Each structure stands twice: as structure tokens, then as C-alpha cells.
Amino acid sequence: MKRFFLGVILAMSCVSPALADDFDPANGWGTSFMRFTGTYLHGNTERPLSPAAGGAVRPAGSPNTTKGSYNNVELAFDLYGFFDQTIFGTFLGGEMSTALGSHGQTSFDTPVATDPAKSKGGTWFKFDFAFDFDVLHFKKGPVAARLVGGLGTGFEYDARRWYLADRNESWRGYTIALARLQVWVREIGFHGSIHYLPNISGAYKQRESRTELCATFGSFAAGVRLNRLSIWTPGVAVPAVGVPAVPGSLVAAKDDKFSQTEFGVFGAYGF
């Protein structure tokens, strides 16, 4: 136990061995690395119409959803490490991730019936951690690989995100189930990961996934990210055509599903 937390502290103190040259996944416990990441994402969203303050009137024939887009930038600091192993050779460790970002104002295709106060950009922050299990790993000649699974939890603060602002919430908690495949051929690596994040707080049922594909060379990495979010509304009746909706409520049918997709590029430096 003490060795586990000592490993985390060592990693946070930049004393741990570097990943780039001497990393051996088949002999990998005790290895850890940190990563600074910069990301740009372009977001597309289809969300329920939210009436303007004072009660907007839903025009005849209008849909109850609108599409829009926005830009998002973020800086992240991640920490990964394995510090112990089971009797069957599974490496045990953890990962922590903190990110600070900002998303711009959303531009809507049909802005007339959308509450401007719920379309503004804003700064956001997230923190999460997970227990990692390196269940498969090998190294043969110049090729090395590992498959990691993990479980964890985290929270996100974002007072301007529409699905939070619409319910007068500013943060949400979520659980994490993750899988990560890493393959190296000498110093060139290919990493793919997916994080599945169902929320554990808030008024909406949210299912979010974060997918990352990247190539690494030594300490540098570059790749693409895809974040997908699906939301089920708590069930607010669609107002009849021509009838003012209640301000602050979603103009959505019960169990309607809405989506948000972010896609972009990132660059990282690991050490």
C-alpha cells in the first residue's frame, strides 16, 4: 500500500523513469509518466429548443430541436502509472487527469427560439481518476504492447454548458470505464483509448464517450479525439404550437434524445 502511494508521489515529483526509450511493458510496473496536452475540438450539437426568457412562442411547423456548432480548446495534465502487480502478472496502477478548457458561444441554425443566456461560451474544469489494470502486455523484439482497463470517477464544472445551465446546475459527476490499447515499434507508438462516462448526478441522463487515437514518437504525441454525448431529457411536455413555453424548461418530449459531438486534434508532451 505504501509502495503504491509512494509511486504516485514519485511520479508527481518527476522522478519516475521516462516512457520514451526504456519503457518495457512486459516489465512495466514501476513505470509511470505524465503528459501535458493541448486540444482543439469543434463541436456540433442537436439540442432541444429552450425558449427565451419571458416565454417564446413555438411557431407552427417548427421542429423541437435545433442544430448548432461551437469551438472548444483545452489544456490538460495527465498522470499514469503502474506500481504493483497481482500474482497473475496484471499490473495495478491508476491515472489522474485534470483539464481546464473554454468553449465558445454556440452558433445555431435556428437561434430565434433559443435562450441566448444558455448559448454563451464559458470556462470549464474537470478532474477524474481511475484504477488501471494492465491485463495484457508483452514485448518481443522491437514490438511492445499493452491492454489496459480501468474504473474510476470524476467531476466536471461548466456553468455555461447548456445541459447543465438549463437545469440551473453548474457541475456533474460521472463514473468512468476505460480501455486503452498501446502498441510500440521501437520509439514509434500507436495509442487508442475509449472512456465511457455515464453521469451520476444531475437532472439529465447522460452517456458520454471520449475516444482518442494518437501516434507517439519518443516523448511527443499527436492525434485526434472524438467526444460524443447523448442525453435523455427528464420528460417535459412539448408545448402546443402557438403556446408560450415555460421559461427555463426544455421544449422536448419525454425521453427525447439529444446529442453532442466534438471532434478535433491534440498534441502532447510526455515525460
Added chain:
Amino acid sequence: MPCKTRYFRLTTCSLAVAIALTFAYTEKEAHAENGDRMIPITVSAIGTGRYAGRFYEVGAFSGVGGPFSNVKGLVNPIGFSGVRVLENQGYVSKFSLGMLVALAAGMAGDKQLTGSKTERRGDYIVRTDYYRQRTPEEMAAIAAAPGAVMDGEYIMELNVYSSGFLGSTKDRPQASGFEFYLGDRITSSSSQPVSFQWAFAYSKLTVSDALFKAGQGPNATTGTPGATAEHIEKLTYTNLGLMLEFQAPIIGSYLEGFARWDLNVLGKNNGQQDLHGHPFRAGLVVNASDRIFGRAYGSVVGFSTNVGWVLEAGVRL
């Protein structure tokens, strides 16, 4: 799709995953001979000796009955399918317990309530609380408690039941929910030790579409419409209490037997739909290798003659 076909596919997929993982690990052991691996492990040699070390079990299971095996009047028995995860001496349980104790230690403060007195003063009722300052020794013990808990070794098990794996219908009702156990295991010192486990237990299972025969079911006697014909009712099972388990080797490291009893402190059923039984399970563990296992067990609740069964295939990591 026929029910048996679904069970067959679930079991086949589980075994395929297990076999694939075995080949992968076998590959690793080949490297062990070359010095790449840190811990060489001989296949099928550990048996019940595994409980002395840190490991995980992940398995997929399917069966019928379980905690609902004593429910009378069902047209079809309640089915189960899901995933079981066991952590032996792992960090998730250490960390979770440590955080809980650290939270309690933080809330304890440096004063202890020794008593209260309530008295009437005119139109007011006044309560006076009396505290004493904790001694330095007590404060040191409180401060050391989280670390002591994290230094301990625990065994944790989570069974997640999902009606989504096989699909729940009135002809094949499936339970959803979970069973959670967290405790400790005492093992003998032999190479194939017998072991005794105790654990805190909490379970919550739900069956939304249990089909009962006419005149049967929890609401059959309460005048619920439909009770005079085949009808669907909702059942829940809640368990809060103590789990006791005894496990022993039968044939070397290949075959083990176990018996488990959930003692439910919630007492009598809370209404006829919310069951609070004491499931007793007994069965076998077959170790195809150190890392691949199968489990089969039967279960009864109380003195019911209805016996449930569960089959599981899994891997150890």
C-alpha cells in the same frame, strides 16, 4: 431467439474470451523463461493458495432462481445473467475503506460528547451538551486509523445482474441489480488451504415482469385486478447483513467446493413483493488453469424445495 440458444451463446463467448486470455498469458510465460517476466507461474498449481495473494476474478454467469428461488406460483422461474468481479487484497477496497475511515476521522474532531441535559426555562426548552477534550493518545489513534485500514487486506465481490444481457420478457423474466460483499478471509497454512470468509453484504435485485399463475403472486389475495388470471407483478429482493463462506480444495488445485450463506438482518419480508430471504448457495469451482475457471452452484432460500442454479465462466487477472 430460444432461451437455451442465448445461454449457449453467452457461455460460449465467455469461454472464448477466457481461452484467448489464456493463450495471451501462455505467451507471456514463454517470455518468463527468457527472463522477461517477473513472476513465473506454473499452470494449475495455485488452487486455493491464490487467496494468499493479490488477484482479480472476472466472470460471466447465467442461471435461474437465486434469491427468488422460493417464490411460489411463478409460471417461469426468475432468470439471472450478469458479471461477477472479485478483488482479493486489492487497492479498490483499500482505497474505498480508507477514504470512509478518513472521513469519519475528520468528522470526529478533538472533542467527544459525554452527555446532554434538557430543561425548561420559561417558554424555552434548553439543551446543554457536555464535551470532553480527547487525549493526545486518542487523537493519535484517530489520526492513525485511515492508514491502518489502508494497510489491511480485504476481499470484495460485486455481482451485477442485468436484464439486458438476455432480455427480460414475461416468458423469461430476468433480474436486475447487484450483490456487494466486502470482508476478510482466513486461510489455513497448507499449500492447498481451506478458507473461511466473512463479509458485509448488501444486495438489491428487481424483477419487473415476473409472470404468476392465476390466484398466485404477492397480490393474489389483495384484490389486484388480474390476480385471477396469469398476470405480471414486480418483485424486489433486498439483503443487508453478513455473508459467511467456507471453501476447500477437493481434487488438488483443480476442483474446489464452497458453501455460502447470506444472513439478512432485515428480517421478515417487507410486504410480499419486497423479499428479505437468506440465500444459501453451495457448489463447485473448476480450475482449467490458474487463470481460467468455471463455477456451478445451486441455491435455496429458507426451507423451500425449489432449487436455483447458476453457471459461470471466468478468468483470473
